[in-house]
Amino acid sequence: MIDQNNDDLEIQQRLQHLKDQVGRLLLEKADHPLEKLKLIDNLQRLGVSYHFESEIEEILEDIHTKHNNPSSFDAKDVHSISLCFRLLRQQGYNASPDIFKQLRDEENGEFKVSLIEDVVGMLSLYEAAHFGTHGEDILDQAIHFTAYQLESRLSEMSPNLRQKVGHALNYPIRKGIPRLEARYYIPMYSQEASPNDPLLEFAVLDFNVLQALHKQELNHATVWWEKLNFVTKVPYARDRVVEAYFWPLGVYSMPQYTIGRMIVGKLIAVTSAIDDTYDAYGTLEELKLFTQAIQRWDAGPLDPLPECMKVVFQALLELFKEMELLTAQEGKSCFVQYVKHAFEKLAEAYLVEAKWCNEGHIPTYEEYIENGVITSCYPLLETASFLGLGNCATKQVFDWISKVPKIVRASAIICRVTDDLSSHKFERKRVHVASAVECLMNQHGIAEEEAYKFLQKELENAWKDINEECLKEEKHVPKVVLDCVVNFSSVIELVYGNFADKYTEAELLKHHVAALVVDPLLLPSTFKE
Known part of the structure; x- marks a missing residue:
């Protein structure tokens, strides 16, 4: 029993040490807001964002003012745009879907064919589009476009990416149970994380x-x-x-x-x-x-x-x-x-x-x-x-x-x-x-x-x-x-x-x-x- 108590104490001390490390990553000044967004996304999907609610709110509130004017948000790739939009909407900010207009062909109004080659970007757009409200036709269009393209390309993907995409097609983040999604995402993240990543541990x-x-x-x-x-x-x-x-x-x-x-x-x-x-x-x-x-x-x-x-x-x-x-x-x-x-x-x-x-x-x-x-x-x-x-x-x-x-x-x-x-x-x-x-x-x-x-x-x-x-x-x-x-x-x-x-x-x-x-x-x- 004494050993068990000692084990519990050691785990709590280790947890606090790791929490401090991750907290410092959030507070560090990033050269690009996208790095902060990626960190916030990982914190949420790994199920530990509840430890950093005020820090996350402060970061997203700051980004929200820039994101509401698409031209002032310097990300142009589909993954960055989609990630920013999704995280802001998850937080309750009414980010405008107009930012996705730059991803469409001006002549026919369809999403650009070139997007198909960026599977990670397509997945991000698919996830973001599930936060749409009534009348946001561009997000409805995004769901149909990305779901079809992702499903048709599953066999070409690496095993890790195929697993991610297959899961998302059944349970997009918006409809996922946070605790169960964390249980699923942690092993996936571990395959991509750097050695001794404090966030993973x-x-x-x-x-x-x-x-x-x-x-x-x-x-x-x-x-x-x-x-x-x-x-x-x-x-x-x-x-x-x-x-x-x-x-x-x-x-x-x-x-x-x-x-x-x-x-x-x-x-x-x-x-x-x-x-x-x-x-x-x-x-x-x-x-x-x-x-x-x-x-x-x-x-x-x-x-x-x-x-x-x-x-x-x-x-x-x-x-x-x-x-x-x-x-x-x-x-x-x-x-x-x-x-x-x-x-x-x-x-x-x-x-x-x-x-x-x-x-x-x-x-x-x-x-x-x-x-x-x-x-x-x-x-x-x-x-x-x-x-x-x-x-x-x-x-x-x-x-x-x-x-x-x-x-x-x-x-x-x-x-x-x-x-x-x-x-x-x-x-x-x-x-x-x-x-x-x-x-x-x-x-x-x-x-x-x-x-x-x-x-x-x-x-x-x-x-x-x-x-x-x-x-x-x-x-x-x-x-x-x-x-x-x-x-x-x-x-x-x-x-x-x-x-x-x-x-x-x-x-x-x-x-x-x-x-x-x-x-x-x-x-x-x-x-x-």
């Missing part, structure tokens, strides 16, 4: 130290779940506590968000059981009583119901008590009421779906999506996630999300539609409420393929809404709050993307979970003494 050590914390949190969540004994007492509910914890870990992985991860992870596990109660177990009359109990936060209406439904409701009550205790330490327990109110709305929306299912009613797509924004659970889960944001969890923030603002609605649409696309064929095999796909097919008399195309367009528009809301000059909420919403959207892209429900079919998510909470990163041999 810092990223590896930091990842492993955080992973140890995440293991402890997951262990706590697992013990809590086993004590509830849902596997025996609520046999119809999905046993998904590990996958439930993976969700908030994908939203915010930094050490200061432990309370938030525990709250959201447990809430997802219990909400999943409640979803299954409405979806696959309770009769309509039973579900009406269950909804009344949630609206009153009182078990009284549950007297005539099966014991398993009472167990689920009691677990929900206990979880909210725990939320109040956890947030009381920071004087934030008063905000638990916002989460309760969001849960009441969720129960009402679940009951609407149960009534549609019971009556065999297929609503219009518009009716379905209005209710589906709530049944996606994202307004609830995002509200709950803010409980873990410390000083950023203000009344203004909770008042803002309680109105389901545009960015939260867009995030919920991404969740609802992506979920439906992955699971509707399976759900058609049993009695189940119509999904977005069936609602569109029934309402417009279209084929499944046409419904898919419509929904893919809905997803594109929802991401543009998110991008737009992240760029508002007058910020009503802190960037960290908006980042939570963005990251919830990214998690759903992974968990339900590519027409696969990896939450229900948990085996599909197993290697991602292992990458984040089981398998540590190995230090490159150059760092071993």
Whole structure:
């Protein structure tokens, strides 16, 4: 035990030493802003930028004034232009896409053919274009152009570059889960880094130290779940506590968000059981009583119901008590009421779906999506996630999300539609409420393929809404709050993307979970003494 403590102390001291080294690199005066941008990009992709937030903000704010006038930003190559644009938009600066006009042929308005030879530049342009908002046609054009060219040239690339490009085509940075992207990027970076690169060693050590914390949190969540004994007492509910914890870990992985991860992870596990109660177990009359109990936060209406439904409701009550205790330490327990109110709305929306299912009613797509924004659970889960944001969890923030603002609605649409696309064929095999796909097919008399195309367009528009809301000059909420919403959207892209429900079919998510909470990163041999 003593040796372990000594090891921990040595690692912390080494981490601080490396952090100081990397910090000095950020502060050094660079001959060209591009060098600073490359460093910031690596810090973010390696998952250690949270150590240098104020320094990064200062650098990007300085560059922003120059970038808004394209002629004053002296980078002309596609990689430099694209990297600058992307980093500024990621930070919330409304960088103008006009800077990309210089990359197009004046005669036909198409991107220059000469760009095709610069694969790294094409990849950077592809990544930057995913930060587009409505009406930015040049960025839409850039996505189509770069995606086609990169895909068609994959076989010609070096193994390392092919791996990078292939990954980006599936998960562009905008839609990537930061923690998972870091896990992927660190080994890639190690193949290109110089010997004894302090940034690489810092990223590896930091990842492993955080992973140890995440293991402890997951262990706590697992013990809590086993004590509830849902596997025996609520046999119809999905046993998904590990996958439930993976969700908030994908939203915010930094050490200061432990309370938030525990709250959201447990809430997802219990909400999943409640979803299954409405979806696959309770009769309509039973579900009406269950909804009344949630609206009153009182078990009284549950007297005539099966014991398993009472167990689920009691677990929900206990979880909210725990939320109040956890947030009381920071004087934030008063905000638990916002989460309760969001849960009441969720129960009402679940009951609407149960009534549609019971009556065999297929609503219009518009009716379905209005209710589906709530049944996606994202307004609830995002509200709950803010409980873990410390000083950023203000009344203004909770008042803002309680109105389901545009960015939260867009995030919920991404969740609802992506979920439906992955699971509707399976759900058609049993009695189940119509999904977005069936609602569109029934309402417009279209084929499944046409419904898919419509929904893919809905997803594109929802991401543009998110991008737009992240760029508002007058910020009503802190960037960290908006980042939570963005990251919830990214998690759903992974968990339900590519027409696969990896939450229900948990085996599909197993290697991602292992990458984040089981398998540590190995230090490159150059760092071993």
